[in-house]
Amino acid sequence: MQVRSGRTRFSWGTSLAIGLLVPAIVIPLCLVILNSLMVDGQFDPLTALGVVLAPGVASVLSNTLLLGLLVVAGATAIAFPMAYLAAKTELGEKRWLDVVIIIPFMTPPYIGSMGWILFMQPRGFLEELAPWTAALTPQFFSLGGLVTIMSFHLYPFLYLMLRNSIQRIGQGYEEAGALHGAGFGYRLRRIVIPLLFGSYLMGALLVFVKTIAEFGTPATFGRKIGFYVLTTEIHRLTSSWPIDFGKATALASILLTASLTVWYLQSVMSRKFRYQTLGGKGLRTRPSRLRLLGKSLSWGYVGIVLLLSIGVPYFSIIVASLQKLRGNGLAWGNFTLDHYARLLSWGSPGFKALTNSIGLALLAATFAAVIGTFLALQIRGSATKGQKTTDLFSLLPNTVPGIVIAVGLVLFWNAKWMPIPLYNTYGMAVLTYVVFFLPYTVQYVKASFSQLDDKLFQAGRVYGGTDWYIFRRIALPLLLPGIVAGWMMTFTISARELVASLMLLPPSMHVSATYIFSQFEQGEVSMGMAMAVLTVSLTTIILVIMNQLESYRK
Amino acid sequence: MKKQALMRGKWASLLMIAMLTLSACGGQASTQSSNQGAPEPASAQSAEAPPSETKKPSGKVVVYTAGPAGLADKILEGFQAKTGLTVEQFQGTTGKVLARLEAEKSNPVADIVVLASWPSGMSMKQEGWTQAYTEAVHADRLYDGWVDEDRHLFGYSASALGITYNTKLVDNPPSDWSDLTDAQWTGAVNIPDPSLSGSALDFVSGYLNQYGESGWSLFDALKQNGVTMAGANQEALDPVVTGAKSVVMAGVDYMAYSAKAKGEPVDIVYPASGTVINPRPAMILKDAPNLDNAKLFIDYLLSDEAQALVANAYLLPGRTDVPAKEDRTQVEEIKLLQYDWNWMSENGDDITTQFMNVFK
Structure with a gap:
């Protein structure tokens, strides 16, 4: 790998990087757009536009956008007070809170919403615990319920962004305001909110894109209440008879356009609302001590949020995984570990799915680590055109909704003219995961690389090291933490990826996500839930280990 | 500093492990893909020998089934144990099985399709997806109307x-x-x-x-x-x-x-x-890459052994001489x-x- 390649434009490395990314990501996406403009094999954008404007499509599109807006509002309402409390008060000193708040995001959404359904449905767990709620629970099965579930799943994004920027504002500005006699409300309105607006907007747009790209919750809860969005319709049109790839690609193109527009808005906005809040004075953070009332109110709020975002789904998931008879509810003696025993018995379908998941995740994470590191080294400072292109392409899978890439990969690898027989094989599954999660490694390694001083390499060269030697003995060891972080991230996420697995796994193969989903659809909910508990614990343990190692290094 | 160096050693060994698994699994993946090519000559070979001969069948059979998952797995195991063939099976709802076939139209891989809907099977036959298997063993013992005249659809079970x-x-x-x-x-x-x-x-x-x-x-x-x-x-x-x-x-x-x-x-x-x-039809696809194995599979579905499995899953067995499970309502x-x-x-x-x- 050329450490010096920054000066030569389109070095062999950059060409190779782009050569890898174009067939892996760019062509499949182009195929989606191209296909959506074709009618019966003829290029016919006008008729294709007619498909888009058909009445059914319009309602699906407006459902999607409405859901996005409502979830942004919901996530804001949850995240803002949390972020403020964590940044400004003693609550922020509790390190465990940070870990706990990430849990909802770590929970695969289809499992979480299944948990909600079991909890809230008529004669569900809530009614068993508190029979007087029977009048309220039917209300939950509405758009409001869908927004609630998704907001509690996605608020951590917004929380992290807001908390960091509230911390960065520092006490100085607020103290200056207070000194001049501004009350709390005035300070909030004239100082905190304007300064926060930029990062809030970033977070909000991120939540919006995540919502419209989300498949799991609409597929489980949304379908129950008859609320259909783009992702679920695309999946239905490609996987349930009668299938209609033309319409599916049309919807995929709409989804693609919508999310790219949002990303564009985000980059414009973030340039517009940028304030220099990091001065040379250094940050003083002095968390305010709360009085008893404030303390109990704050903790009460945090408690309720955690209860709703973690308590409810996990209660249902764990209880359902332990139930002997689902018809007997929470009755004493209705609990058994049998489902776990059956899952973990050698050679059972569940066990095979679990080992498939782990095997695929290991392979995908390793390939992604190697390729991602190579790409990150090519991108370096993103100085030349080639580097910028590589950067853009390699981050595309993070920008584009997963289901759109999945459709593109199907179109590309299952095409009649495709000479490489990868479709419907194990290799296809690995390739899919690598494409999906490449951005994580690229970003982590890029971040590590940006911290390295060029002097290190110059020193290596002064002492006569070859490029390969310098890479091996200087760059690689220093980049390792980034590479490993990317590896673990890829491993965790690909172990639970649903939509790509549903669409691209070879016929005889199940992974834990598809196993869980098909148990909900066709088999035993309890087995699915037991698998969910196993997968989530496994990936969480890995993340915790990673977190621990990270803090060791510091 | 020392601790850091130590940790770095750990990271390095972690990566080593990752690399090792990569090479190991890479090897596995390549054997997998070479397996993909293998059945071709094998099935061509057995094409010359009719299944009735004692010559051992080899290779695999690809089954797309809308069966109840438990039953489909038991049938798979029973068939594998009996014939020594490998079964690659996709399970889904009827809609998903049909969609998968449609999506793979340009590169068909399935040999057998089992649906949960008789009319869907009939339309597949009409559209020329399936082929006849006139010598199917025990097909004459199926209920009236649970097998078509041309012997494309075999209603091995029903609900x-x-x-x-x-x-x-x-x-x-x-x-x-x-x-x-x-x-x-x-x-x-x-x-x-x-x-x-x-x-x-x-x-x-x-x-x-x-x-x-x-x-x-x-x-x-x-x-x-x-x-x-x-x-x-x-x-x-x-x-x-x-x-x-x-x-x-x-x-x-x-x-x-x-x-x-x-x-x-x-x-x-x-x-x-x-x-x-609703008889659940099992059919051999016209482009079945492993035709002889597919015929064996149909024979197995209609055998005493598989019919007993069907009855045990509380489905109605397709054969008139096999009663449904005693604690459920019988066909008549x-x-x-x-x-x-x-x-x-x-x-x-x-x-x-x-x-x-x-x-x-």
Whole structure:
């Protein structure tokens, strides 16, 4: 790998990087757009536009956008007070809170919403615990319920962004305001909110894109209440008879356009609302001590949020995984570990799915680590055109909704003219995961690389090291933490990826996500839930280990 | 500093492990892909020898099945144990199996397709997807109409559609379909989604076959009464088991019987005006890459061994000489609507579309 390649434009490395990314990501996406403009094999954008404007499509599109807006509002309402409390008060000193708040995001959404359904449905767990709620629970099965579930799943994004920027504002500005006699409300309105607006907007747009790209919750809860969005319709049109790839690609193109527009808005906005809040004075953070009332109110709020975002789904998931008879509810003696025993018995379908998941995740994470590191080294400072292109392409899978890439990969690898027989094989599954999660490694390694001083390499060269030697003995060891972080991230996420697995796994193969989903659809909910508990614990343990190692290094 | 160096050593060893697994699994992946190519010569070889000869079959057979998962797995294991062949199996709902076949039209990989809907099987035959297997062993012992004249479709098993209810919530179960439009069932009834569940589609089209256009008034009234469409059979039944809903209509009976046998509070009635018995067709695809193995698979489905597995799963065995499980209703005790499979398979698509318009 050329450490010096920054000066030569389109070095062999950059060409190779782009050569890898174009067939892996760019062509499949182009195929989606191209296909959506074709009618019966003829290029016919006008008729294709007619498909888009058909009445059914319009309602699906407006459902999607409405859901996005409502979830942004919901996530804001949850995240803002949390972020403020964590940044400004003693609550922020509790390190465990940070870990706990990430849990909802770590929970695969289809499992979480299944948990909600079991909890809230008529004669569900809530009614068993508190029979007087029977009048309220039917209300939950509405758009409001869908927004609630998704907001509690996605608020951590917004929380992290807001908390960091509230911390960065520092006490100085607020103290200056207070000194001049501004009350709390005035300070909030004239100082905190304007300064926060930029990062809030970033977070909000991120939540919006995540919502419209989300498949799991609409597929489980949304379908129950008859609320259909783009992702679920695309999946239905490609996987349930009668299938209609033309319409599916049309919807995929709409989804693609919508999310790219949002990303564009985000980059414009973030340039517009940028304030220099990091001065040379250094940050003083002095968390305010709360009085008893404030303390109990704050903790009460945090408690309720955690209860709703973690308590409810996990209660249902764990209880359902332990139930002997689902018809007997929470009755004493209705609990058994049998489902776990059956899952973990050698050679059972569940066990095979679990080992498939782990095997695929290991392979995908390793390939992604190697390729991602190579790409990150090519991108370096993103100085030349080639580097910028590589950067853009390699981050595309993070920008584009997963289901759109999945459709593109199907179109590309299952095409009649495709000479490489990868479709419907194990290799296809690995390739899919690598494409999906490449951005994580690229970003982590890029971040590590940006911290390295060029002097290190110059020193290596002064002492006569070859490029390969310098890479091996200087760059690689220093980049390792980034590479490993990317590896673990890829491993965790690909172990639970649903939509790509549903669409691209070879016929005889199940992974834990598809196993869980098909148990909900066709088999035993309890087995699915037991698998969910196993997968989530496994990936969480890995993340915790990673977190621990990270803090060791510091 | 020292600690840091130590940690770095750990990271390095972690990566080493990762690299090792990469190379190990890489090797595995390549053997996998070479396996992919292997069956070709193997099947060509066995093509010369008819399956009746003692020559050992080799290779694999690819089965796409809309079977109940447990039964499909048992059949797979039984067949593998008996023949030594490898079965690659995709399980899904009828809708998903059909979609997968359609998506792979340009590169067919499946040999056998098993659907949960007889009319869907008939349309596949009409569209030229399937091929005949006239020498199928025991095909003559199947119920009348559970195998077609050209021997494309083999109804190795069947389910009847009934009204499944939660025994904790329902004291007087409904006795006919039209009872469910009554106010006491408002919001308490599920129906499987006919676009996903072939058997539900068969009920809808069978009902419309007997009652004609006026049959739609039942479905309009049901929709008015808050009947919800809920995924495939299992998804429709699960809320009834947990008590979220009281009744699932036009659900397959074997699921109700298995849940009941397990101890769940459910039971099933067959409507007085009649219902549909739905043979589940197994077919050999026209482009079956492993044709001889596919024939062996059909023979196995109709064998005593597989028929017993079918009965054990509370399905109705296809062969007249194999009784259904003793704690369930037998074929001759179930009253049927008057329907014609040809009509139903011709009108299936339109009915699905119209049903979706009513219920969505």
